[in-house]
Amino acid sequence: MADLFDSGDAGAQSGEAGAGAAPRPLADRLRPRTLAEVIGQAQVLGPEAPLGVMLSSGSLSSLIFWGPPGVGKTTIARLLAQETDLHFVQISAIFTGVPDLKRVFEGARIRRQNGQGTLLFVDEIHRFNKAQQDGFLPHMEDGTILLVGATTENPSFELNAALLSRSQVLVLERLSLTDLERLTQRAEQALERALPLLPEARDALHQMADGDGRALLNLIEQVSAWTVKQPLSREALATRLMRRAAKYDKSGDEHYNLISALHKSVRGSDPDAALYWFARMLEGGEDPRYLARRLTRMAVEDIALADPQAQAVCLQAWETYERLGSPEGELALAQAVIYLALAPKTNAGYMAYKAARRLAKETGSMPPPKHILNAPTKLMEEQGYGTGYNYDHDAEDGFSGQNYFPDGIKRPVLYQPVERGFERDLRKRVEFFAKKRIQRQGGD
Template sequence: MSLFDPPAPLAERLRPQTLGEVVGQRHLLGPGKPLTRALASGRLGSFILWGPPGVGKTTLARLMAREVGAHFIGLSAVSAGVKDVRDATAEAERLRGRGQKTILFLDEIHRFNKAQQDALLPHVESGLLTLVGATTENPSFEVNPALRSRARTLVLEALTPEDVRALLDRALSDPRGLPNVTAQPEALDLLARLADGDARRALSTLEVASSLAEPITPQAITEAFGRHLPQMDKGGEDFYNLISALHKSVRGSQPDAALYWLARMVEGGADTLYVARRIVRMAAEDIGLADPQALRLAVAARDTAEFLGSPEGDLALAQAVVYLSLAPKSNSVYIAWKAALTAVREGESLPVPLHLRNAPTALMRSQGYGQGYAYYFDDPEGSFRQRYLPEGTELSLYRPGDEGWEGRIQERWRKLQAAHHAERQSK
């Protein structure tokens, strides 16, 4: 082998040749499991393989084709287009004439737009192509419903540290791998943890580390691995799951968890201003009037993040999520606001009572605008007696919570309600 004909990467050399060599995915490949049953029947339908990077989606597609004796055509939606689909279809037509089935493997299927996905439909429906799509994104959002309904979705799971460790042991013993390389057990344990369930990254790191030290040490693994960036698809399901976890940790008064999810988002490359806006929303929705300072601090954190940028401004976001986590909680204004919107959307658009109307001109005043309005500071009792809702409308929207500032003003709110009710009854 010459300099101009380098060996394939370790991950490619160790790609499983049989289903028995596949590590992980026992929920699909164990005895009686869905994929095992489908392959045993020989009647393989179309599938969408959904899972994180490096868990064997491409490998499974190749092995599926091999198990049922089908011709395998591999395309990547990153670079392929409708013309490539037409070429694959033409090839499948020729092979069908010889009695052979074709599996079209489309990696990153979520990268195909609607028109490109629709181009696959008639060939999948006719059975000319058995489609196996692979995606790291939630198919519910990224794959057309028509195509999704014709393909069974299989969820692949990230490999466990034990799975990755077994794969690393195989890499150091298999003749196709690194049979002349040794590694300290603690180095392999470290890599199994760092890999985040990604077999490809684990094997690539092991290959680099083998050129740095013999035997491979934890220090060599750390150097080869580089900076650990948590996986996060910035606009996909992972991103919104992290936002959800952050929000629910704040709501649950768990500052440690809130800091962890915030750090996951920041390290994953999230737009810090978007995160900051969501933190402001948390202050308004979940802390509310239990601590009126919470919203001010959240807005200040958002302004600081914009002014300083990352990483300096990230500290302000951390301060905000800790404060919001520890703050008393109230969603009473949030509930009242939703109820008010419902009342407006589902009710009649009744006129504003005359005494509440704006009366800046003589003509308006002659029409009764503002007439009879009781100014609180001149006539407190009259102010309580007058109506503030349209005639015939009765609403009870806001109810103060028990925590923080709202807990302290509950008694005042009850007295105000009682005073309004008593004065209107005596009117």
């Protein structure tokens, strides 16, 4: 059975408890009644922001709300229906099957014939498969529904291109500490009493919510029910409440966001930021072996020959972790993070490698010049294999300066070392051999 919420059902939107019913949760009681009451999300709701412009022009398009839990996706969708006089229907992709979708579309079709549009809000829309997502398209195109989807996952990866092309993606952000304080004040007004917390404990409560407004209201509801003789300190609050687990999906978008932050902090030579993101990933449950592998990649890609020791440091830290395990071995990886962040940086080797791959693809199967080919048979000698090869150890300075690229290719410059770290010395060697090569080949 689908998890359907149809605003046409009696009492569906009022949320009022009947006789003998349980009291409404604080989060439900504080649900905004207008878009102006929504806390946060000015980047989509402001007068010059996408939704503000759509509403002022009277032209609302299908939307995809992308953002973390508890930032107002469902609330904004419901209020959009209210602002535009559309019938609001809510479903969850987790509980909705094809028969349920058919009933939703049929209901929307009948309403449209009677002169009323339907705003269909689909929570966790990314959980629908490709065929199910395609099923929305004809009903969006003929105006039967105005689709508003909500997802915590990156729509670029999780939603069909056809669905995305017919919708506008709006990014909803986690609530700031200022937003959470405003929400706390609104809750205190509804409760008609202040929370029994000292200022530092109040700050800690906001941090526990981790940008999730719904989570904050649930925490406030717990705190407001306590009977205490004096306001609680941060430590007293921590003994009564468990900190909300940080949002982190080891296979999802947050995983890639955090490893990107770690990599760029290392590349930016910021050991403090690099350690922070490293710790964030560990706290989220990331496999330290994955981090060890990525650190080694950073050493190869961003430090490389500017500090040849960096790769060895990473491999030694990785081996130390394998021998010690967690949590002791994680310190070795943390020290590798610091070393990489403070090491001189170069991507010259990485760029040279990519340039070499491009050149190899462009030149296809061009053979090496014959003078550097071995001639183990008489026929190969007759074909000129090995003829004219100069043995470098017999040449002046141990360098013959011969051409080793295929005949007909203009000599490229692939490796261009920088003036940092050990690559400064390598640059001098490159320039020395380039000058000698010109001399050996009869240049100026």
